[in-house]
Each structure stands twice: as C-alpha cells, then as structure tokens.
Amino acid sequence: MQNLKKIKKLRSITGVSIMACQKAIIKSKGRLNLAINFLINNSNNIKTNSLKESFIICRRNKKKNKAVGMLIATETDFVTKNDIFKKLANIILDVALFAKKKQDILKYQILNKLPLFKIVNYFSNNIFNEYIELKTIVFIEAPFVNFYIHHSCNKAALIGFSNYIPNLEQISKNIAIQLVCNTNYNTSFPKLLLYKNIKLVNYKVLSL
Incomplete structure (x- = not known):
C-alpha cells in the first residue's frame, strides 16, 4: 500500500507510465528522489531505435557569461519543425541556463x-505522440x-573569452564559425592571445 502511494506520487511528478514508476520505486527501494533520478538516467533507453x-x-x-548547447532527438522531423515544439525547446533552454547537468x-x-521532466513527457505523449530525448x-x-x-x-560551437572588448560580439561569432567549419578543431585551433589581453579561455563543439 505504501509503495502504491509512492508510485502514484511519482507518476504525478514525472508524468511517465505506471509501469515505469513501479519499476523506479522498486529499484530505488521506495525512495522518491532516487526513483526520479532512476527515471531520468534511464530515459535514454526508451525507444532509442x-x-x-x-x-x-x-x-x-542575458549577462553573456554562460551558454548551453543541447542535442535533441525525435522520431521524425515533423516534431522539430512544429511551432509548439519550438516553444518547448525555448522552455528547455531557459531552464538549462540555471543548471549544471541533465538531471x-x-x-x-x-x-x-x-517539473520540466513532466512537461517534456506530456508534450511527447499527448501532443506529438513521439518520443523526445534530451541527449548531449x-x-x-x-x-x-x-x-x-x-x-x-x-553542428555548433560554444566559445568563452577572458573578458570583453568592443567588437568582441562579432569577433567571437567569427571564431565560433571557424570552429564549426574546421573538422580538426581539437588539434589545429590553439588557445592563443587574440587581441590585446583577450584570450580564448574555453570552447566546446557539439555535433550530431
């Protein structure tokens, strides 16, 4: 009876199926937070094929001191071209800027x-009828x-600098374009002094 209450509570939080919630509660030995983590960590295994x-x-x-890049996978391109999905993607990005990791x-x-997990599941199951996965x-x-x-x-490039100077907006965009277009960016794009005391301190390239 206690587990049944926890399963219902987990379903109300996450929006996933009763069977998935039951499995998560069993795996987590009834601990709700661990059950939520279990569902999140195993979401990549659902309908992967x-x-x-x-x-x-x-x-x-807005401060331009943090950026997030995300690879989203869906079953068809219909979802990605849908205006409603674009609004969902904006919500996900807004939330991601407050976070440090997927969980x-x-x-x-x-x-x-x-919880955003429940929102994504609702859109996936009730609006698009397709699975949506937040991957890399x-x-x-x-x-x-x-x-x-x-x-x-x-493909996308995210790029960070030691401080700001005039025209860095355009300079940084041009460098990010070079990173995206350069297939050997891991070895051929050194972190050198760019202009006066401005340094490229960090960058990441995200690709399919």
Missing part, C-alpha cells in the same frame, strides 16, 4: 510546481561567451 531525427539548440544568458534540467520545477548537453561559462549553430543544425 526509433529516434531518427536530431538537431542542436543553443542559448546564452538538474529535468528536475527543475517551473513556477516551483511543475554541454555548458560553458566565462566572462564573455558566444555561440554559433551551423544552418543545418547539425
């Missing part, structure tokens, strides 16, 4: 009430950050 479409989204915060993103509660997620923090996504949405 049916995920055929992937694309990349990025965003930086933080999915457990984040909108308006201190509704990368974060970058620096005094100034920027990013560039290739027009095909299959």
